[in-house]
Amino acid sequence: MLNTRRQPKPLIRPNRSTRLYSHLRDHLRSLVFSLGKLYRQPLATTLTILMIAVALALPACMYILLDNLRAVTQKWDDSGQITLFLNLETSENDIEKLRSRATALEEIETVEYVSAEQALDEFRALSELDYLIDGLAENPLPPTLTLTPSASAKAPDTLHRLVSDFRSYPDVEHVQLDMQWLQRLQAISDVVQRAITIIGITLAISVLLVVGNSIRLDIENRRDEIEVTKLIGATNRFIRRPFLYGGMWYGLLGGVIALLLVFTVLLVIEQPAQRLVTLYNSEFELIFPDFWQGLGLVTTSIALGVSGSWLAVGRHIARIEPS
């Protein structure tokens, strides 16, 4: 093939476009090669991926549940109702007067009257405690007027003024503004969201460390190989490449499994949640992460995987030199 007695034709150094092309080819090769490496260490790989998946699924689940909570309360917020609990002894006549007085207010859109008997019936239907209720000597439930403020009167200030006005009405025992606990719920969910963010950041850092550590071990195991490749002129960048792709695979697989975990959790709680919310007399459809949120989770995971391996690779590969 090659005649050693003759001057061989010189090896033409690769030109720019050849280098670019073979560069791309090498990326592809590293991509496949690094996946093969993971496949050949199934136990270590599985553990790493599961750690990533759990660390990401946890905050993701909490976040999506908070989202659901918000959506439910948002619906209630729309009503923003004021309930007037009347004295038990209030006469039908006085109730009617009160009712027309409230209706006349321009801040009030609708007034709904629930008599003591109706309230009891409703309670009976909802609670299934018939025998208890039947045992009562008299109806303990007060008649109520439920007022829905008009859209323009939904500001907290206006609602609070209305509430204190109603307090001074005769026969009104107690005024309840749904807003109050909605606001509290809102405040709680803000706190919870902040907590989830902090937990999420903490777990993201742990993902970085998990991936970084796996890649560091991998580098340590392949120390000889790295020395050899450096000896034949490989740049740090060339050597880094398969490890970075390794981190990317960790991230991708961890992210996909995290997403599966999130969906599993949501599917499991869907029915009980539905039942719970129906008890509060609301329609409810559990919100699942949409396509973009799913993509966001997986992308974040990939970014964390690559960054984690970058951290390990940057420090360790430069240090390994042939000796």
Add this chain to the structure above:
Amino acid sequence: MIELQNVTKRYPGNREALAQLNLVLERGEMAFLTGPSGAGKSTLLKLVAAIERPTHGQIFINQRNITHIPKNKVPNLRRYMGIVFQNHHLLYDRNVFENVSLPLRIAGYAQADISRRVRAALDKVSLLNKEHVMPIMLSGGEQQRVGIARAVVNKPAILLADEPTGNLDPQLSAEIMQLFSEFNQVGVTVLVASHDLSLISRMRKRIVRLRGGRCTNGDRPVA
């Protein structure tokens, strides 16, 4: 091609491994480096390959001063030379073809060139039929030849070898040395460290004798 000027190398906590050594190897020259164990043969080769840095003195490769070559320039320098070490340094999770093609991939050659060059290099070390074999299935001599094929596959201007015949039988050792001599005939500058005095004296090439880090001769062979 290779020039050492007054080079001293001292490892931390050791006496001098090389002491004020001067050596010039012309382009296309071939020389053997010999001397007792600890004489500094490996150290000299490592300095030339920029694996170690000299404590004093200057080193030139192809007229370029590499004494203080920055780390990021080292890969390019090493692509300019082929390096063969006694412990074969093959990658055992890849087959012979992939091992030999690695320097070309690193330098970014086109796939067609890579296949052609790898086959030519394997043909030269008579291992063309072992292309797809894993290194672990090869004998020590065959592994050493794979290492040599990898060292010459990108046609380096300089070939460095440290004890390339280390634990091979005399017959194989002679073949390997013959191989180096053939590379030299096509213009490659070759520097081989070896203990095997009887073998290298038969090669009728220049012999550089080291002792205690100093050169005790720099004889050219008598033609």
